Amino acid sequence: xxxxxxxxxxxYKTWDEARDTAKAMVRLLANSMPKDREVLLIxxxxxIRGVYDAIRDAKGFYVGGQDFYPAAExxxxxxxxxxxxxxxxxxxxxxxxxxxxxxxxxxSELVGKKxxxxxxxxxxxxxxxGETVEERKEGKLTEVVLKQLRxxxxxxxxxxxxxxxxxxxxxxWAIGTGLVAGPKEILEAHKLIRKELLAMFPDIGSEIxxxxxxxxxADNCGEIIALDNVDGVLVGGASxxxxxxxxxxxx
Ligand code: PGA
Numbered sequence: 176x177x178x179x180x181x182x183x184x185x186x187y188k189t190w191d192e193a194r195d196t197a198k199a200m201v202r203l204l205a206n207s208m209p210k211d212r213e214v215l216l217i218x219x220x221x222x223i224r225g226v227y228d229a230i231r232d233a234k235g236f237y238v239g240g241q242d243f244y245p246a247a248e249x250x251x252x253x254x255x256x257x258x259x260x261x262x263x264x265x266x267x268x269x270x271x272x273x274x275x276x277x278x279x280x281x282x283s284e285l286v287g288k289k290x291x292x293x294x295x296x297x298x299x300x301x302x303x304x305g306e307t308v309e310e311r312k313e314g315k316l317t318e319v320v321l322k323q324l325r326x327x328x329x330x331x332x333x334x335x336x337x338x339x340x341x342x343x344x345x346x347x348w349a350i351g352t353g354l355v356a357g358p359k360e361i362l363e364a365h366k367l368i369r370k371e372l373l374a375m376f377p378d379i380g381s382e383i384x385x386x387x388x389x390x391x392x393a394d395n396c397g398e399i400i401a402l403d404n405v406d407g408v409l410v411g412g413a414s415x416x417x418x419x420x421x422x423x424x425x426x
Contacts (some may be wrong), residue, residue: 178212317350
């Protein structure tokens with residue numbers, strides 16, 4: 176299974192900046208992209224098409240959306256549909272990123288609807304899960320992660336290709352803080368997620384990729400990516416510059 180190296184650009188970059196960063200990444204990785212890796216760029220909606228045009232001929236590069244509303248079309252002012260993401264060149268989308276759960280108040284139930292609807296629409300889905308610092312201190316890692324996983328995946332129709340589902344473990348206390356989870360913490364959470372995926376999807380649970388996210392940088396990525404059950408990374412801050420993200424992809 177190929178490792179997925181995903182760049183979440185959040186609410187950063189204009190069309191030109193996003194396109195230029197994508198072009199620079201393609202150039203920097205032209206001769207050094209490891210065969211067992213895939214690069215996924217997740218720009219803001221307005222820059223998706225520019226990024227798609229920059230990477231469309233580059234092998235192993237994909238574009239994703241940061242979110243969508245789970246309906247084909249309709250009177251949902253301010254929202255965007257899976258079909259519109261596909262039309263703009265996306266093949267992946269995030270659901271349940273901690274900023275959507277904790278800053279924008281998105282419920283696990285809505286996240287589950289998005290995962291199910293996205294898969295039905297033909298998007299590969301990245302379900303993000305992770306505990307807050309308070310939940311970790313209260314010993315609730317297992318409870319929180321399993322609850323988010325089950326609510327996120329229970330309504331998804333079975334029978335999809337294992338490559339179409341990805342789970343990202345992102346402890347909220349490690350996102351954008353410079354605090355990285357240690358190997359022991361990552362191993363524990365990823366093992367828990369793998370066990371639950373095997374229980375939910377006995378046929379394909381071993382092939383569903385599990386990413387780690389939270390302050391990943393070029394100098395810690397090599398160690399993280401070598402851990403058991405770590406099948407890629409989801410990177411925010413350190414993915415904004417082409418040179419630092421290229422070093423992560425090749426770490
Ligand atoms: P970070 O963000 O790498 O800046 O911690 C990760 C994420 O939000 O996906």
